[in-house]
Amino acid sequence: MTTETSAREQGLAERAYLTLRKAILEHELAPGTRLSVPNVAERLGVSRSPAREAIARIAYEGLAHFEPHKGAVVADLDAESLLEIYEVREALEGLACRLASQRMGADDVAGLRELVAEHTAAVEAGDVELHYDLDMRFHARVRELAGNTRLTAQLELLQHQIRLAMYTTHRSPGGMPLAVTEHRRIVDALESGDPVLAEAAGRSHVSRLLRDLSADDDRRRAVLDRRPAS
Amino acid sequence: MTTETSAREQGLAERAYLTLRKAILEHELAPGTRLSVPNVAERLGVSRSPAREAIARIAYEGLAHFEPHKGAVVADLDAESLLEIYEVREALEGLACRLASQRMGADDVAGLRELVAEHTAAVEAGDVELHYDLDMRFHARVRELAGNTRLTAQLELLQHQIRLAMYTTHRSPGGMPLAVTEHRRIVDALESGDPVLAEAAGRSHVSRLLRDLSADDDRRRAVLDRRPAS
DNA sequence: AGCCTTGAAATTACATGCAATCCTTCGTAA
DNA sequence: TTACGAAGGATTGCATGTAATTTCAAGGCT
Numbered sequence: 437m438t439t440e441t442s443a444r445e446q447g448l449a450e451r452a453y454l455t456l457r458k459a460i461l462e463h464e465l466a467p468g469t470r471l472s473v474p475n476v477a478e479r480l481g482v483s484r485s486p487a488r489e490a491i492a493r494i495a496y497e498g499l500a501h502f503e504p505h506k507g508a509v510v511a512d513l514d515a516e517s518l519l520e521i522y523e524v525r526e527a528l529e530g531l532a533c534r535l536a537s538q539r540m541g542a543d544d545v546a547g548l549r550e551l552v553a554e555h556t557a558a559v560e561a562g563d564v565e566l567h568y569d570l571d572m573r574f575h576a577r578v579r580e581l582a583g584n585t586r587l588t589a590q591l592e593l594l595q596h597q598i599r600l601a602m603y604t605t606h607r608s609p610g611g612m613p614l615a616v617t618e619h620r621r622i623v624d625a626l627e628s629g630d631p632v633l634a635e636a637a638g639r640s641h642v643s644r645l646l647r648d649l650s651a652d653d654d655r656r657r658a659v660l661d662r663r664p665a666s
Numbered sequence: 667m668t669t670e671t672s673a674r675e676q677g678l679a680e681r682a683y684l685t686l687r688k689a690i691l692e693h694e695l696a697p698g699t700r701l702s703v704p705n706v707a708e709r710l711g712v713s714r715s716p717a718r719e720a721i722a723r724i725a726y727e728g729l730a731h732f733e734p735h736k737g738a739v740v741a742d743l744d745a746e747s748l749l750e751i752y753e754v755r756e757a758l759e760g761l762a763c764r765l766a767s768q769r770m771g772a773d774d775v776a777g778l779r780e781l782v783a784e785h786t787a788a789v790e791a792g793d794v795e796l797h798y799d800l801d802m803r804f805h806a807r808v809r810e811l812a813g814n815t816r817l818t819a820q821l822e823l824l825q826h827q828i829r830l831a832m833y834t835t836h837r838s839p840g841g842m843p844l845a846v847t848e849h850r851r852i853v854d855a856l857e858s859g860d861p862v863l864a865e866a867a868g869r870s871h872v873s874r875l876l877r878d879l880s881a882d883d884d885r886r887r888a889v890l891d892r893r894p895a896s
Numbered sequence: 897a898g899c900c901t902t903g904a905a906a907t908t909a910c911a912t913g914c915a916a917t918c919c920t921t922c923g924t925a926a
Numbered sequence: 927t928t929a930c931g932a933a934g935g936a937t938t939g940c941a942t943g944t945a946a947t948t949t950c951a952a953g954g955c956t
Contacts, residue, residue, distance in 0.1 A: 447939065472907060483941045488908095492719070498816075505948050507907065523761065531757040556748050584750045588729075590820070640852045677909065703939060713911045718938095735918050737937065 449486035453493045458478070460499050460510055463598060463603045467512035471500055513601040519571050521601075522646040524592045525614045526639050529575070530572030530586060533622060534631040535582035548623045551577060552616065554649055567612050574619050578626075578638075602649075611648060618644065668751055679716035683723050686710070690729050691826060693833045701730055702710055743831040744776050751831075752876040755824045755868050758817060760803070763852060763868030764861040765812035775857045781807060782849050789842045792884035797842050804849050805836060808856075808868075832879075848874065 456476065459465045471494070477487035491508045494500045500508040501556035513521070536544075551574050558566035572595070579588045618641040686706065689695045701724070707717035723739045730738040743751070766774075786861050787799035789798040797879045802825070809818045848871040 443817070473909095474907075485940050485942085489722070489939095492722070494724075496723075505908075517816075520816045521763065523814055524758070524816050524820065527757045527761040531753065535753065536945080585751055586750045587753050590754065681911080704937075715910050719909095735938080807918085 447486065448482045449489040452476070452480045452482050452486045452490035454609060456490050456494055457497075457499065457596070461599055461603075465510050467510045467600065469510045470506065471508040471510065472509065475492055492567045499600055511597070511600060511602070513597065516596070516651065518601050519646070521594055522642060525591070525598070526646070528591050528594070528643040529578075529642045530635040530639035532587060532591065533578045533626060533634035534585075535587070536578050537629055537631050537634035539583050540581045540626060545623065545627045547615075548574070548577060548626070551618075552623060553649050555616050555619065559616050561577065564612070567615075571615055571619075578622070581626075582650040597642055614644070677716070678712045682706070682710045682712050682716045682720035686720050686724055687727075687729065687826075690724065691829055691833075692846040693830075695740050697740045697830065700736065701738040701740065703737065703846060703853075727823055729830055729868070741781075741827070741830060743827065747749045748828070748831055748879065749876070750881070751824055751827055755821070755828070755874070756872040757820050758824070759808075759872045760869035761864040762812040762814075762817055762821065763856060764865035765858045766808050766813055767859055767861050767864035769813050770811045772858060775853065778804070778807060778853045778856070779879070782846065782853060785846050785849065789846050794842070797845075801845055806853070837883045841875075 446526075456465075456471075458542075465471070471491050471493060472649060473484050476482045476491060480487060491500065495502060495508050498511060499508050502508050534547045554573065555567070555570040558570055575591070575595070579591050584586070622634070622637045622641060625634040628634070684697075684733050685703075695701070701721050703714050703718045703721060706721060707714045710717060710720075721730065725732060728741060730740050733739050781800060785797070785800040785804065796895050799882070805825070812818070848867075852864070852867045852871060855864040858864070866883055
């Protein structure tokens with residue numbers, strides 16, 4: 437037993453990073469918020485060194501960016517950035533499915549089916565929170581099965597960026613059941629063992645998400661255009 | 667005019683990072699070399715703060731990794747890591763070609779053709795250095811034309827990692843003319859404006875590079891197997 | 897009333913002190 | 927000769943001092 441007040445044997449910088457990231461992803465620190473080193477340090481109860489390191493890492497991961505002479509600011513991703521992110525994600529999610537289809541076993545398929553079943557139930561019950569959770573878990577499981585650590589890391593980064601950008605906005609109502617259907621189709625493709633089919637399934641799922649996003653945007657813009665005076 | 671000894675108005679940490687990266691990519695600091703903070707600081711003539719930051723960034727970018735209680739070590743990528751990297755690169759390079767094919771104009775095609783022409787000449791002249799240079803420039807140009815900043819950043823990271831891993835090893839002799847042929851095919855596909863074709867061309871180029879790599883490995887292994895006592 | 901100037905507060909970036917921890921090496925004993 | 931142990935050296939991680947620079951705001955001037 438070593439001395440351990442409440443630290444899980446990880447550095448202060450690491451914990452500061454995790455805390456900060458959580459706060460950002462949950463919009464406790466909304467996009468646009470300035471992350472000054474002394475401020476973050478005090479907030480997290482650490483000195484400036486680990487605070488600075490945590491902020492740097494947040495920025496490296498695309499959750500904040502540095503503005504000259506102003507320090508880091510929580511990222512406020514515009515539509516074009518989101519498009520970029522989805523373009524990359526489509527390719528990588530497709531790759532994940534392709535790899536998974538080649539490396540996965542029967543029990544893995546069963547595990548995914550179970551997840552989809554839970555998901556179906558959650559959606560039928562209208563449980564939005566659980567829907568998001570299961571959606572994330574599904575994708576996490578697929579990339580895990582792909583067995584490519586770099587790919588996994590990238591997809592997780594993109595996931596975080598998307599979560600940050602869409603915390604409140606962009607929730608198309610019909611999306612929940614559609615997601616489940618598409619996930620089921622992905623599992624079918626994975627089970628078939630056909631890498632081309634699997635990749636196509638993964639990609640079309642992501643590209644559909646993007647299309648819905650754009651559609652939402654258009655709808656929103658149309659509404660705003662009707663009342664030009666805000 | 668501000669006071670400016672020789673710094674180009676960028677921080678010490680930034681310059682330390684660039685210097686360090688260059689040293690690593692040129693194998694001045696070979697894979698396996700330990701990057702201790704005091705050591706790097708002294709080497710670059712800066713204090714420990716910017717040195718530490720530079721090392722952290724190098725590690726974030728996959729050019730080094732932290733070993734517990736030993737600090738950062740220049741990455742020594744094994745075959746499996748390279749495979750992972752190439753898997754991701756194949757997908758992203760395909761995406762780059764797809765996007766470029768949709769966004770590029772006639773003059774852009776002309777620019778690429780010029781590059782390929784230069785490249786052809788270099789290969790015919792047997793200029794290996796120039797070959798590498800033009801190869802890199804070709805890919806850089808394509809991702810630039812794709813117009814997706816995240817994609818560009820990712821591909822550059824992968825490029826660096828690959829360069830580090832293959833500094834001396836892995837140079838298949840027939841690769842040079844093949845690369846030119848494939849680049850030409852990519853330009854043809856890009857010019858056609860068919861995104862599917864373009865993506866396929868980009869992907870198959872990368873996957874061929876990977877196949878050659880594996881073939882080289884096998885050959886090398888075979889040679890070693892013949893003389894089990896090293 | 898609006899613009900400019902000046903001052904104050906805050907921030908970054910860098911340097912450096914310091915304790916805890918770990919690896920390494922050298923000496924010693926079996 | 928080999929295994930063990932202890933001391934030394936080095937490194938990390940964190941804390942904090944400090945100068946330069948910039949932003950922000952208030953007040954005065956036109």
